[in-house]
Amino acid sequence: MPSYDLSRARFRLSDEHVFVLITVATGEPVPDEFHAAQEELRACGLIDGNGQLAHVLLPLIDTLIAPTVVISLEAVGRQGQLNHGLLIGQDHVISHQAWPGTSEAEYASVEPKMLVWALANMVNLQQSGPGGGAVHADALVETRLGTVEAGLAALEGVSAAEAPGSERSHVHEALAQDPALGEAQATLLAALIAELRSSWRMTAAWRGREEGQDGVAARGFAVWDCGPLGYWHRELPAEPLAAGQVGPDSAVRLVRVAPKKVWDLIAELMPEEAELRHV
Structure with missing residues (x-):
């Protein structure tokens, strides 16, 4: 299930949830195979009863739709492959980090001055x-x-x-x-x-x-x-x-x-x- 933390403007979303949010934001109809993901977003309050996106999503959606720079991180270890990264937009920077054994990743805002630190943290640089x-x-x-x-x-x-x-x-x-x-x-x-x-x-x-x-x-x-x-x-x-x-x-x-x-x-x-x- 998707979830979010208002205090830190962070979200746990699967690829299906992200696809639905972008589809709704761009005014396109949601394909039938993604209706379950759409209902999960409604259930947690990220989409309201009128099909509108929650205001807290706006920085995330703006950056997902039109990133200026995309930084991808593919990490392979004994727990398999995990995909993380950063999306740098005109006004916001969004990080996404996967977790072993789950289909959802955490999306969160990053202070632009902390870009390198955020990426170093993703690889556990010591x-x-x-x-x-x-x-x-x-x-x-x-x-x-x-x-x-x-x-x-x-x-x-x-x-x-x-x-x-x-x-x-x-x-x-x-x-x-x-x-x-x-x-x-x-x-x-x-x-x-x-x-x-x-x-x-x-x-x-x-x-x-x-x-x-x-x-x-x-x-x-x-x-x-x-x-x-x-x-x-x-x-x-x-x-x-x-x-x-x-x-x-x-x-x-x-x-x-x-x-x-x-x-x-x-x-x-x-x-x-x-x-x-x-x-």
């Missing part, structure tokens, strides 16, 4: 602790995508009944099938995969110009959060990636970076005013 230590010059892994996928598959195949710490040996065994990797790199990559909390990719998109033509401009980056082993910037394959752009033989390069570098990468996603094409 400035202190074991993962925030010194970065060594040799903190680098270079291999193929197929090798990385073999290591991740080995991690998923480890039974909960096996001895604690057995993940690393299983992953190392899978990685060793690639003789080009080398023992030192296999050992390091096995440790990273065994400690992997989440891998995430963040992409910003906006109306701009590409190669002299009007279109959608984008930039992004990807990071592995390996807990006590720190943050690793996935430099290759470079983001943003299109579907079908990579395969098993695609190069992978992981470089350990300090939390401050991750913060800077987030800040650098934001387009300058001159990059935006206003319609």
Whole structure:
């Protein structure tokens, strides 16, 4: 069921609820298959008996309908994939954050000056602790995508009944099938995969110009959060990636970076005013 918190202007909504709200706001008829979602919005008071949207929804709806910049965050961990993000409009900024095992996400207003902080919070960026230590010059892994996928598959195949710490040996065994990797790199990559909390990719998109033509401009980056082993910037394959752009033989390069570098990468996603094409 959808719900909302008036004190903080935040909402819990599924994709179906968002579709209904936009449809109602733009004066279009709600398709039959979304009537259940529409009734749930009525039941919680976000749509009144006359079919009008509650006033508290206006900043959210205005931003959903006409965002200037869309920032998407795709995070993959042991609980599956979660999709978060930010919508930057002319007058408001709205964040949305998913929760494992539910179909609803939390939508909330964000103070524009806190954009980078909000995105850093979505990825649980930590400035202190074991993962925030010194970065060594040799903190680098270079291999193929197929090798990385073999290591991740080995991690998923480890039974909960096996001895604690057995993940690393299983992953190392899978990685060793690639003789080009080398023992030192296999050992390091096995440790990273065994400690992997989440891998995430963040992409910003906006109306701009590409190669002299009007279109959608984008930039992004990807990071592995390996807990006590720190943050690793996935430099290759470079983001943003299109579907079908990579395969098993695609190069992978992981470089350990300090939390401050991750913060800077987030800040650098934001387009300058001159990059935006206003319609």
